[in-house]
Amino acid sequence: xxxxxxxxxxxxxxxxxxxxxxxxxxxxxxxxxxxxxxxxxxxxxxxxxxxxxxxxxxxxxxxxxxxxxxxxxxxxxxxxxxxxxxxxxxxxxxxxxxxxxxxxxxxxxxxxxxxxxxxxxxxxxxxxxxxxxxxxxxxxxxxxxxxxxxxxxxxxxxxxxxxxxxxxxxxxxxxxxxxxxxxxxxxxxxxxxxxxxxxxxxxxxxx
Amino acid sequence: xxxxxxxxxxxxxxxxxxxxxxxxxxxxxxxxxxxxxxxxxxxxxxxxxxxxxxxxxxxxxxxxxxxxxxxxxxxxxxxxxxxxxxxxxxxxxxxxxxxxxxxxxxxxxxxxxxxxxxx
Numbered sequence: 001x002x003x004x005x006x007x008x009x010x011x012x013x014x015x016x017x018x019x020x021x022x023x024x025x026x027x028x029x030x031x032x033x034x035x036x037x038x039x040x041x042x043x044x045x046x047x048x049x050x051x052x053x054x055x056x057x058x059x060x061x062x063x064x065x066x067x068x069x070x071x072x073x074x075x076x077x078x079x080x081x082x083x084x085x086x087x088x089x090x091x092x093x094x095x096x097x098x099x100x101x102x103x104x105x106x107x108x109x110x111x112x113x114x115x116x117x118x119x120x121x122x123x124x125x126x127x128x129x130x131x132x133x134x135x136x137x138x139x140x141x142x143x144x145x146x147x148x149x150x151x152x153x154x155x156x157x158x159x160x161x162x163x164x165x166x167x168x169x170x171x172x173x174x175x176x177x178x179x180x181x182x183x184x185x186x187x188x189x190x191x192x193x194x195x196x197x198x199x200x201x202x203x204x205x206x207x
Numbered sequence: 208x209x210x211x212x213x214x215x216x217x218x219x220x221x222x223x224x225x226x227x228x229x230x231x232x233x234x235x236x237x238x239x240x241x242x243x244x245x246x247x248x249x250x251x252x253x254x255x256x257x258x259x260x261x262x263x264x265x266x267x268x269x270x271x272x273x274x275x276x277x278x279x280x281x282x283x284x285x286x287x288x289x290x291x292x293x294x295x296x297x298x299x300x301x302x303x304x305x306x307x308x309x310x311x312x313x314x315x316x317x318x319x320x321x322x323x324x325x326x
Binding site: 012020045051054055056086092110189193194200 | 261271276282303317320
């Protein structure tokens with residue numbers, strides 16, 4: 001009998017196994033500030049209980065100003081929650097919820113590389129945390145939609161005002177959602193995919 | 208790789224880096240992505256790193272690198288090193304993600320759309 005913990009059965013429950021025919025995966029990234037509902041959204045549409053993967057950031061690995069000059073080597077663990085949707089027998093979609101601060105993105109090798117697109121989840125009580133995220137996604141050329149997570153008591157703004165406040169182009173969809181609701185979260189993802197389809201059919205305006 | 212003899216600890220994750228056979232080997236790590244699907248192509252062998260054996264056991268069916276990382280509670284970067292070695296020894300197969308060039312193609316988007324509509 002072997003009691004080494006790492007040799008005990010770790011891995012997915014049998015009902016969480018993908019079919020052997022699963023040939024390739026695609027991903028969508030859900031970006032937003034802390035507490036905005038990323039994990040809730042992942043959990044509401046995922047076919048598996050959301051999982052967490054962690055990466056450790058050391059002082060040597062980043063050029064973050066606020067830890068410059070600290071003599072001791074500091075380590076920060078950054079977690080990312082994710083879920084999974086089997087789209088068909090061959091194709092699997094992974095949904096990653098990631099913190100809005102771009103300084104964490106480098107931890108996830110190629111997180112946005114090859115991603116179909118992103119959902120930017122927004123809490124109208126803290127719009128300002130989204131500015132940086134939106135700018136960075138635009139710079140990186142990652143197509144995204146904006147989803148306003150309906151928090152009880154959060155101010156309701158007309159879409160036009162939100163669009164102006166966030167300085168978003170007319171083409172970028174802004175939708176209301178309830179991250180706790182499976183149907184609403186699915187519709188948010190569908191809005192992103194329709195938008196991507198739209199982008200593939202229009203001629204790019206810039207060469 | 209400098210440590211030899213019988214003193215190898217059982218505990219710490221640092222010994223995982225022993226499987227990294229140097230710069231030549233680490234090229235393989237470039238082909239491993241967060242959502243690459245890993246499938247075992249061999250059975251665990253005695254004397255294997257427990258984490259490597261665990262990967263072979265849990266990947267009877269395809270499993271993403273992210274999921275392996277979560278189940279092993281190891282960082283993705285560490286799991287990538289481990290998988291690069293298993294790949295080099297053909298003990299696992301990696302199924303690359305669909306490359307979304309500049310914009311994903313219409314057929315792929317149709318498949319995603321249908322999959323989501325069936326939720």
